Each structure stands twice: as C-alpha cells, then as structure tokens.
Amino acid sequence: MTERPQEWVGAWSEKRAALSPARVGLVDAATGTEYTYADLDRRANRCARLLAERGVSLDSVEDGDPTDSAGGRVAVVSRNRPAYVDLFFATAKTGGVLAPLSHRLAPPELAELLDAVDPELLVVEEPFADLAAAATAADARAGDCPILSLPVDGESTWDTYESALPEDDGEFDGPTVAPGDPHLFLHTGGSTGTPKETVISHESVVWNSVNTITAWGLRDDDVTPMVFPMFHTGGWNVLTVPLFHMGGQVVIDREFDPGQILGVVEDRSATVLVAVPAVLRMMVEHDRWEGTDLSSLRLVKSGGGPCRQSVMEAWWDRGVDLSQGYGLTECGPNNFAMPDDWPREKAHTVGVANVHVDARVVDDDGREVPTGEIGELELRSPHAAAGYWRAPAETAETFGEWVSTGDLARVDAEGYVSIEGRKKNMFVSGGENVYPAEVEDAVADHPAVADVVVIPVPDEQWGQVGKAVVELAAGVDESDLSLPALRELLDSRLARFKHPRRLAFVDELPTSGPSKIDRDAVEAEFGE
Structure with missing residues (x-):
C-alpha cells in the first residue's frame, strides 16, 4: 500500500465518506437539497482541484511563524451556502487557508481585510457584489485577485463558482500537512477599527472538535440548525466541524429567523442547538413557540453573552436542558461544560473547564486570585489559536502559555466559572x-x-x-x-x-x- 501523506483536516471528508457515504451531512434549507458525506467529498475534490489551479496550496510553516506565513488563501464573502463547506474541506486538502469575511462590513473595512489576507481567489455571493467591487477597487492588490460568483436567481457579476469547477471529482492527492499549518483565518468581532485575523491551525481545529465532542457528548445521529454565520467562529467550530467529525447533520440557510429555527427543530428532529441569547429569547417570544415539538432537543447552549434567567426558565419549562457556554475566536468557542445533573442555582455560570482546557482567574499582575474573587479569565488548551495574522504586538499581548481573554470571571468553591463581563467595560x-x-x-x-x-x-x-x-x-x-x-x-x-x-x-x-x-x-x- 502506498503511504498516504498526513493531511489532518484535509482527510476528513474522504474518511467520513468511507465510513458513512449515504448519511446526510449537510442540508441546504434554502433549496431543500441534501448532501451525503459521499457528495460532500466529491464536491470537495472538485473544489480542491480548482484551488490548486489558482495557487491556494501549501506553504508549510512547521519551522516558521504561522502568524506571518501561511499557504495560499481563498477569501469568501457570502451567507451560509454549500460552497462554503466545499471550500472548508478543499482548502484543507490543498494545504491552503480559508478566510471567511463578513458581508456586514463597510467597503473600506473589507478592503483592509482583503489587503491583510492577500487572497489568491475571492468568492463572492451575488448580493454582495457591489460591496466586493467597492472594496477591491479601493485596494490595488485585491483588485488583481480573481473573483468567482455565487449566483442568486441566476444573476452573476463574474464567472460562477460552479462553472469554474473541474469535472474530476475523484480522490485528490494532497500534500503532507504539519499540525501547525494554518487552515482558517477567522476575524474577531471588533466593532471599532478593522477586526484582526486570528490564525487557526489544523491542530487547533481538531482539538476544538475533540473538546466539543467529549464535553457535550455529541453523537453521529445529532442534527443541528446552524444559526451562526460562517464568517464567525461559531459558524465552524461551535457545531459544524464537530458534527462533521462525528458524521452528524448540519442544516444551513442564507438567513435564519426564530420561526424557521423552530420549524427545523420540529421537521428535522434536531437534537442540538447553540445560539446567542437574543435568538433564544426571540424563539421563546415567537408565535410558533408553544406549538413546536421540542422533545427531540437534548442539548441547547447559549453563547456570546449572558442569557437572562427568564429566558432559561422558559426553555426549562418546555423540558429542554438549556445552559450557558463560553468561548472566543482566540481560544475556541467551546471551553466549558455543565457537569452531569448540574443544579439550577448554577445556571448563571458557564460550568467547569472541558477535559482539554485549563482555566484560571488572575489579577493585573498575573497572580491567581482567591476563590470567589473577580479577575481576568485566562485559558490554556491545544485548541488555542496561534496568534493574530501579521500583528506581533497584539499577538504578544494576548497569546503565550495562557490566552488572555479580556473577560472578567470568578470561580466558586465547586469550580463553576461565572463570567462577570469584559474587563474594559x-x-x-x-x-x-x-x-x-x-x-x-x-x-x-x-x-x-x-x-x-x-x-x-x-x-x-x-x-x-x-x-x-x-x-x-x-x-x-x-x-x-x-x-x-x-x-x-x-x-x-x-x-x-x-x-x-x-x-x-x-x-x-x-x-x-x-x-x-x-x-x-x-x-x-x-x-x-
């Protein structure tokens, strides 16, 4: 047998297709199309050949600095679509980097990110063609980048992504990838100034997936509506990647409203749901709330901010075990979990640290504070990011043996962690x-x-x-x-x-x- 290269995430779609080829891994709710894992691997192989032709390939940083050197990049400006999943697996196969960019940015902000990412290929969903055109016009390097369109209603400004794909969907012979090679650039959600690009390696993706699966008990029959945008760490590392790892099913749509989410939960017998507090509240307030069968849900998590007690009680009253989670782009979105049979009086906490996560609370001098006192939360885990892309000062400030989260927290006598807000607030x-x-x-x-x-x-x-x-x-x-x-x-x-x-x-x-x-x-x- 010919020795295969180590591909890390690049091997996942092929191996999952071999294990469960007929199992549905992705559902596009916008079109009603279902994709089996065999379908997803074939699509990824075609996309990988396209990316290899465009220079989105490996530039190993095993002996270098992953925050300053990475493989070829493909940038995406789009809502959640199947092509995003193609590009996730395909960049992993070629050793390239996927850089999702927010379609909510203003043209100058997008131009700055494109300048930082410096992609070999830009993929744009048609509703954001004007945004992308304005951004690329404002940046000389981005203006030279080839663009492919993801059409809507048949309209396309550039050549379409589908038409550019090679026909060959057979096994793609990818390079050997080092665990520290970057796979994702995920920008932080800063609301002032341009967000920083966080460098996520293959190893970080794998470890975050393992942490999530082991902490939350994810299974191969789990189904989730993915309500986070795929330009956000929540769109990938909260549930999408862990469920692909397990062979579960992810349901995406261009936009999800609370009524649609409730519909997916009932129609698809969804078992897992993670959303921000505002979405969970809007679901409770929706006309469909009382009439929706929620009995299939065995795990619901709130993340991205504190969830109000009244919202949690509304879910509990429906028999759903809602609890709060905690994460950040710089150190994985999944760091804590609630122990078995956790008491409701701990609902204000995010639980205890996951198996492969260490957490501590420190004062301004970096010394751990006594139990019950407030300080800055620091995390240590193999799923931590490498740092910020070409931002050495910011990387040194946040990353080291421990990741400084910028969040205030306290730990009680039983080890439950409470998030007390941002340090700057x-x-x-x-x-x-x-x-x-x-x-x-x-x-x-x-x-x-x-x-x-x-x-x-x-x-x-x-x-x-x-x-x-x-x-x-x-x-x-x-x-x-x-x-x-x-x-x-x-x-x-x-x-x-x-x-x-x-x-x-x-x-x-x-x-x-x-x-x-x-x-x-x-x-x-x-x-x-």
Missing part, C-alpha cells in the same frame, strides 16, 4: 468596582425589560454612575419603567452604588456579529 463609581453584566442581569428581571445594556456615564459626585439603556418588552411603553421602580427591584439584590442612576430607551439594541449586542455602539450613542 468595568467602571468605578465612588471608589467601588461596578461590573455591568451583574447589573444587567438584575435589571432584566423587571417584566418591562426585554434586554438592557448598562454603560458608565460621568457624574460630579461619584465620578461615574451606571446608565441603563433598555429595550422594552412587547406591549409595554416607557411609562411602565422608571428609576424608582428599578431601585425598588434592585434594593434586595445589589448594593446601592451598583444601581443605575440614569435611564434611556431604545426600540432595539444595536447588534454586531451573530446577533450580539454592540456595546460600543450603545456607548457611542448614549454615553454622556
């Missing part, structure tokens, strides 16, 4: 530290509040005080909520210095990334 009022997440969780218990962000504003007496920016619940108006009413609610729960002293209302809180509240936008508008 903490403010001082009258000499006392105030952690907005704690205040927001309490304010959200008021029946008039759908969601809330607490920001610091200047105050002559106390230096800074909290201002609650509230999105009201359906059917109520501003007269249903006042500062005295909030004080009455909070008196038995929070020290007085933590109480918001100002109040503002919005029809809808702004979001960035996958429906995550954009705190910077709130502060820019309502800070004083």
